[in-house]
Structure formats: structure tokens, C-alpha cells
Amino acid sequence: MKAALSGLRAWAVQRASALVLLSFTLYLVVELLLHPPRDAAAWHAWVLRPAMRTGLLFMFVALALHAWVGTRDVILDYVKPFYLRLAALGLLAAALLATLICAAALLLTP
Amino acid sequence: MRSATQPAGEPAEPFAREQRPNESARPTYLNPLKVKLPVTATVSLGHRVSGVLLVLALPLLLWALARSLSGEAGYAQVAAWLSGSPSRVLLLVLAWALAHHVVAGVRHLLFDAGIGTRYGMARRTAWAVHLLTLALVAVAGFALFGPAP
Numbered sequence: 001m002k003a004a005l006s007g008l009r010a011w012a013v014q015r016a017s018a019l020v021l022l023s024f025t026l027y028l029v030v031e032l033l034l035h036p037p038r039d040a041a042a043w044h045a046w047v048l049r050p051a052m053r054t055g056l057l058f059m060f061v062a063l064a065l066h067a068w069v070g071t072r073d074v075i076l077d078y079v080k081p082f083y084l085r086l087a088a089l090g091l092l093a094a095a096l097l098a099t100l101i102c103a104a105a106l107l108l109t110p
Numbered sequence: 111m112r113s114a115t116q117p118a119g120e121p122a123e124p125f126a127r128e129q130r131p132n133e134s135a136r137p138t139y140l141n142p143l144k145v146k147l148p149v150t151a152t153v154s155l156g157h158r159v160s161g162v163l164l165v166l167a168l169p170l171l172l173w174a175l176a177r178s179l180s181g182e183a184g185y186a187q188v189a190a191w192l193s194g195s196p197s198r199v200l201l202l203v204l205a206w207a208l209a210h211h212v213v214a215g216v217r218h219l220l221f222d223a224g225i226g227t228r229y230g231m232a233r234r235t236a237w238a239v240h241l242l243t244l245a246l247v248a249v250a251g252f253a254l255f256g257p258a259p
Contacts, residue, residue: 015222018215025212040178040185047179067165074162099168106176 010069017066024059053107060103064096149236156243157214160207167204198254205250210243 005013037043046052071092079085139145147155178188191197217235220226226235 015219018219022212022216025208040182043185044179047175063168067161067168070161071165074158095169099172102172102176106172106179 005069005072010072013065014069017062017069020058020062021066024055024062027055048107057104057107060100060107064100068092068096148233149240150232153210153214153217153236153239156210157218160211160214163204163207164211167207202247202251202254205254206243206247209246209250210239213239213242213246 037046047056072089075085075088075092079088142155174188174191177184179185192201217226217239220235226232
């Protein structure tokens, strides 16, 4: 079964998305520790400013790709029967796609 | 190893499996709870477990984000949920997951660049991963359970 994204491409996607996630996570942690938004309005304004929307969207795309490569590896290691494997991978793909779509909907609505 | 005289049912050794073509008949023993695990193995195991935990937590975290942005009532609901003790314990576990996954991931990226791949260095960096993760979890624990700012 040749999975989508295999071999060198999967490795490259995993490393590239890891770098994106690493930088963004570091930025978020530092920013939230130094300047935590204090209430609902401040939180709303901070998350939904244009720069943060773009950044978060990038982050969620990278996250979906990174989670796909990583979790697919786990499934391939432990789920051997063909149809179970197909179901597990399908479920994973659906869950990650749904998460990405929900995140995009959240970040793209005015 | 199967033969016509063996009864059907559970094999005696843990994780024993059917012999595939081109595979030798030597038995394997792969019970992670009984095999001695060097520190490099615990880092790798933790990397996988933490990754799975983070993926499982993703929908929950996205829901919390969306809810907290939906208005005063949503924000209050998420804040109330986050202030409960069970949620804080969950967040501490997720903090461990994120810390371990990121620190072990950085070690992996260094391996990709060829840094630290000799076994002596690999063991030392593995210990460093555990220690750094613990330090980060301690910080998170303080933030979650310590005195309010």
C-alpha cells in the first residue's frame, strides 16, 4: 500500500512543518508569557488581528501535515490488517482535515 | 514456529507472530514492559506517546480556542473550564507532551544535521531531553498550580 506522502517527501514535509511549528510555538509561548491578554476583548483582538490570523493559519496547515506524517507512521507500525489500516488512516485523514477546515473557518471569518 | 501438531490459539511468547516469507524462525521477544530500555529508547518512546497525545488533544484545544473567541459568554465558559483542577492536570500532561515532543524533536533535527549521532553523545543528549522536559514541566506546573499573578 503506497501511502500518500511516502519516503523522502514525507521526511521533508515532516522536518519542514516541524521547523514552522517550532518557531511559531516559541513565539506564542514567549509572547503569552510576556503580554498575556487579560480579558475576552483583549484576547479576541490579539488572536484575530490580521498578522496573527495568517500566522495561525500557517501553523494549522503545518500542524495538519506534521500530525499526518507522524500519526500515519504510528498506524503503519501497529495496525497490520489491511482493512483496519485503511479505516484507521481514513479516520486520521478525516479528523485532521476537519480540524484544519474548522481552524480555517475560525480564522477567515471577519 | 508453527507445525501441524501445535494447537491453534494464542501463541506462548508475547508478540510472537506468523512467520512471513524470507523471515527466520528465531523467536522474538518484544514486550516493552519487560525489555530493558536504555535512555535513548525512553526518549523515543516518549516522543511517540507525546505525539499521539497531542494529536488526540487537538480537537479539544481547537474547540476551546473557538469557544473563547465567540464572545464574553464563551470566554467565561472556557476560563471556568480551565480553572478546574481536572483541566489543569490535563493541561499539565499536555505540557509534558508538548515539551517532550519539541525537545526530543529538536534532538532529531540535530541528528538530521549529523550532530550527536555517536552513541555516547546520543545517550548524553537523551538525558538532556528528559531533564529539559522536566524543567519545562516544572515551569508549566508552577504556572498552572502556583500562586495567581
